[in-house]
Amino acid sequence: MANEPKTTxxxxxxxxxxxTLLAGLWxxxxxxxxxxGMCPTLAVTAAVKPSLTMGLCVIFVLTxxxxxxxxxxxxxxxxxxxxxFTLTIATFVTIADLFVKAFQPRMSEVLGPYIPLxxxxxxxxxxxxxxxSKNRLGLSIIDALGxxxxxxxxxxxxxxxxxxxxxxxxxxxxxxxxxDQGGWFTPWAAMSMPVGAFITLGLLLGLINAVTRRKx
Amino acid sequence: MFPxxxxxxxxxxxxxxxxxxxxxxxxxxxxxxxxxxxxQNKIDKLNRLMGGLLAAEKFEPAxxxxxxxxxxxxxxxxxxxxxxxxxxxxxxxxxxxxxxxADKIELVVAVDKDFExxxxxxxxxxxxxxxxxxxxxxxxxxxxxxxxxxxxxxLVKTGSADKIDGEIVAITGATVSSEAVVKIINNSIxxxxxxxxxxxxxxxxx
Numbered sequence: 001m002a003n004e005p006k007t008t009x010x011x012x013x014x015x016x017x018x019x020t021l022l023a024g025l026w027x028x029x030x031x032x033x034x035x036x037g038m039c040p041t042l043a044v045t046a047a048v049k050p051s052l053t054m055g056l057c058v059i060f061v062l063t064x065x066x067x068x069x070x071x072x073x074x075x076x077x078x079x080x081x082x083x084x085f086t087l088t089i090a091t092f093v094t095i096a097d098l099f100v101k102a103f104q105p106r107m108s109e110v111l112g113p114y115i116p117l118x119x120x121x122x123x124x125x126x127x128x129x130x131x132x133s134k135n136r137l138g139l140s141i142i143d144a145l146g147x148x149x150x151x152x153x154x155x156x157x158x159x160x161x162x163x164x165x166x167x168x169x170x171x172x173x174x175x176x177x178x179x180d181q182g183g184w185f186t187p188w189a190a191m192s193m194p195v196g197a198f199i200t201l202g203l204l205l206g207l208i209n210a211v212t213r214r215k216x
Numbered sequence: 217m218f219p220x221x222x223x224x225x226x227x228x229x230x231x232x233x234x235x236x237x238x239x240x241x242x243x244x245x246x247x248x249x250x251x252x253x254x255x256q257n258k259i260d261k262l263n264r265l266m267g268g269l270l271a272a273e274k275f276e277p278a279x280x281x282x283x284x285x286x287x288x289x290x291x292x293x294x295x296x297x298x299x300x301x302x303x304x305x306x307x308x309x310x311x312x313x314x315x316x317x318a319d320k321i322e323l324v325v326a327v328d329k330d331f332e333x334x335x336x337x338x339x340x341x342x343x344x345x346x347x348x349x350x351x352x353x354x355x356x357x358x359x360x361x362x363x364x365x366x367x368x369x370x371l372v373k374t375g376s377a378d379k380i381d382g383e384i385v386a387i388t389g390a391t392v393s394s395e396a397v398v399k400i401i402n403n404s405i406x407x408x409x410x411x412x413x414x415x416x417x418x419x420x421x422x
């Protein structure tokens with residue numbers, strides 16, 4: 001079910017672009033529908049800020065790698081293509097990592113090894129293989145933006161749920177009054193631990209499946 | 217025969233070779249442009265932490281040391297001299313590390329100018345369990361170190377946290393993390409002190 005071929009039923013070019021962009025956000029959402037890129041999804045979603053940083057890095061890497069792969073798709077030798085993809089992705093991840101280290105040092109500390117680990121993120125190599133190596137430049141960019149935005153939004157939703165339950169804040173802005181400061185809310189420490197990530201992701205996946213099944 | 221092989225090789229891999237060069241160049245340029253800023257960020261953070269511990273106007277690197285960890289691994293460290301406005305030494309700060317509950321804990325430890333008392337410590341990097349182990353960053357635990365003797369500290373389960381002495385009261389539910397910090401400090405302070413004496417930086421009336 002997750003690997004349904006992409007429907008390109010639209011009659012005009014604008015339709016294809018719109019279709020591709022929306023596919024990444026919902027129908028082929030990388031996290032909820034394709035279950036790709038689970039490592040960062042579970043590891044960095046303790047708070048919204050690192051999730052957003054992660055998402056933006058993935059959008060940058062995905063867009064750049066899709067552009068490069070799409071441009072060189074005619075020269076790719078089949079047996080060397082994975083090597084080329086990895087080389088391209090590794091380059092842009094290193095650049096993204098350097099930028100985060102230079103301009104967001106705190107986020108770089110929070111995310112730790114997870115930014116370099118974008119290199120092995122299945123979403124990016126998956127899109128290079130499934131889309132950019134077969135499609136023209138414009139479509140590849142739209143696909144990267146759609147998939148990247150879908151990934152980022154999903155991460156932020158997960159992180160939002162976990163952050164508010166574990167600290168009573170969203171984006172580091174206090175929303176619920178904490179008990180030790182005279183409020184009513186007791187933070188759920190478990191939510192900021194890995195167990196919170198698994199439970200939240202599981203419940204959201206179940207919810208999304210229930211919704212789509214009812215539709216279908 | 218031979219050129220034939222090379223021809224085949226080039227034909228197959230020209231894109232890879234060109235791409236490697238271009239990407240390598242791209243990374244080199246980015247790195248060259250951002251490296252000073254990244255280095256500055258690290259120094260800023262260390263200075264900020266040291267500034268929070270020592271009431272010093274500025275810090276200057278004083279010496280390089282090697283600390284042997286409990287497992288026998290040698291780790292390089294820098295010691296910084298904290299200077300007051302009138303250029304007097306107000307204390308020393310150095311970084312040290314050791315295994316925590318989940319991951320390595322890196323600490324900045326500040327001691328007074330005679331290396332007799334600990335002024336305090338702060339976490340440079342840690343990945344302890346939220347809500348439990350990461351309470352080593354909270355004042356309840358950290359304040360116990362302020363003024364403790366710069367010798368062997370002892371971790372106790374019960375006792376008064378307000379009393380400043382060589383006994384550190386562990387955090388309930390985070391014994392491993394509490395122990396880890398005490399171990400790191402116990403391991404590094406005597407070694408640094410020893411090497412400081414050898415280099416004549418403390419202990420001879422200076």
